[in-house]
Amino acid sequence: MRVHLKTLGCRLNEAELESWSREFRGLGHSLTQDPEQADLLVVNTCAVTEEAVRKSRKLLGRAHRQNPEARLVVTGCYASLDPTASASADGVDLVVPNQDKEQLVQIVQRELDLNIMPQSVTEEESGGLLARGRQRAFIKVQDGCRYRCTFCIVTLARGEERSRPAEEVIAEINRLHSEGIQEVVLTGVHLGGYGSDIDSDLGQLIDRVLAESEIPRLRVGSLEPWDLPDNFWSRFDNPRFMPHLHLPLQSGSDSVLRRMARRCKSDEFRRLVEEGRQQVPDLNITSDIIVGFPGETEVEWQQSLSFVEQMGFGHLHIFAYSPRSGTKAAGLPDPVPREIKRQRSEQLHQLGEQMKREMLERQLGKQVPVLVEGDGSRGWFGYTPNYLRVEIEAPADAALQNRIIEVKLEAVAAEGERLLGKTTRPL
Ligand code: SF4
Known part of the structure; x- marks a missing residue:
């Protein structure tokens, strides 16, 4: 397009x-x-x-x-x-x-039904998973991927996995923090592969960033569900590590996952989600789903839809499958007709909106620190630790920009995609 x-x-x-x-x-x-x-x-x-x-x-x-x-x-x-x-x-x-x-x-x-798969379904900046802002910066720590998911061009386009040394990452974070950035997001083409070439792993990097910087909020970008580092959940005990994880599922049907050559089947995914929710209060789990992968039958689609519903994701990124030449999936038989892809995508959007609303409703009554974004000219807003958008009731001249303030979450906006809250202390 x-x-x-x-x-x-x-x-x-x-x-x-x-x-x-x-x-x-x-x-x-x-x-x-x-x-x-x-x-x-x-x-x-x-x-x-x-x-x-x-x-x-x-x-x-x-x-x-x-x-x-x-x-x-x-x-x-x-x-x-x-x-x-x-x-x-x-x-x-x-x-x-x-x-x-x-x-x-x-x-x-x-x-306008333009949803096609992005070049890389794994890079947050491209997928719009997390918004860039004057208070939030993305730090690319890794490139390349060793896996061969059949729909993904990244693995062909980006080559071997390469990781940035932790010292370099920490120096960049410290510099950004001194320039006023309050939140950083560690990203990579295959973030979970961080460290495979330098005898380290993502868990160690997170620990070092938390120990060697004073950045108030740290997030991780999209992480393949099969490669969470050891003792991952305990890292959320540190309140500076934000409880939001984007775990791309891609399909809730095991036969489709097999054709995609994904390394995590639905049962393992379920276990992971259950474990995370048990150990991390208010963990927000979001995901990507590809709709209309070649050969996706009605039965597989229903399996996928029902699995997604059971997972109760806080947000869904939905992509209608589009073939990328050079990938294995581009040569698979039985493409799904455009109209069916459109209908499935619509159904999933509705489910996504309903799950999001439910997630937001579960937050009501809580008081959380919110990093305020924007300059107040269109009202004050920001994100909770678990990355839910909140509109904050406060005067336009309240000078809240780039501050982390306590907000009581009081309602879900009528459109159902954001929370409405009030500051709890005098400004
Ligand atoms: S894990 Fe799969 S989807 Fe993710 S970058 Fe590697 S090949 Fe692509």
């Missing part, structure tokens, strides 16, 4: 364009400067003056005329202030209001 992004207005709009570009690219789409070559046009509008409104309308009209075949998405201030007029403008397929801008790429993927 080729994407063309247009913007009008302030620097904030431009910055958003940059982050959407990164996200679209990470999901396997490409960007084009030429609207006529695009399959998808995204127009970020402005409404600061009458003139800006007029220009926004014009930009929208021109985008459609330049390429009437492309899907057209409109967002930004004009689209938020006048959603009806925006939606009825020629050729508009979708309006994304400002309050949903941060999830624009995911919303567009879902609503």
Whole structure:
């Protein structure tokens, strides 16, 4: 899918364009400067003056005329202030209001059914697993993968496993912390393989980072369920190690997992999840699922759906399978028709939303430290230790940015994807 992004207005709009570009690219789409070559046009509008409104309308009209075949998405201030007029403008397929801008790429993927597998389903920056921010930094500690999951191109594209020495990782974290970063996420193409080439492992790296830095919050990115290091759970006893784990399952059907050459069957996955939840209070487990892997029958799909439901994930990343040339799966027989993939993906999205709501409801009444993000211009928000988004009731000028504050979790927002909370101490 080729994407063309247009913007009008302030620097904030431009910055958003940059982050959407990164996200679209990470999901396997490409960007084009030429609207006529695009399959998808995204127009970020402005409404600061009458003139800006007029220009926004014009930009929208021109985008459609330049390429009437492309899907057209409109967002930004004009689209938020006048959603009806925006939606009825020629050729508009979708309006994304400002309050949903941060999830624009995911919303567009879902609503316009563009979900294809990203280049690497394992890299959080590409999959949008965790949001990058001024308070959170991603530290790449590892590259390459020794496994051969049949859908994955990474293993071919990235070669042997290579790990960064712990000293280098710690020095980077200490530098970022001194620059104001409050939270770091250790990531890798195959993070669980960290240390295989330097006689170490991820557990040792986590221990050293906690001991040799003062970074207030440490997270790990996507971790294959079969390679959690020894005594992993006990590391969460340290309150600086955040209780959220993204364990990609990919399918809840053992026969599909076999065709994917995954090293963790559903029973082992279940045991792992049970063990983690027993040992780590409020552990949030999230996962990736590929829908419509070649040959996925209705029976396998139902098995997968029911297993996912039993796992009660806090969030799901859902990818419709798309073949990557050079991978073994690309040569497998019985591709799943597009319409069936779409239906299955829709069913799983609904289940994902329901599980997320249930996870959020279980948090109500708790008081947790929240790292506040943003600058308050769109309200205050942040993430709990177990990576749940909270909107915080506080005055816009409360100077909460980049602070870790205690928040009482009081309700789930009507949309069901975030919590609403209040600060518990005077600001
Ligand atoms: S473990 Fe599998 S999915 Fe993950 S990077 Fe390696 S080959 Fe790809």
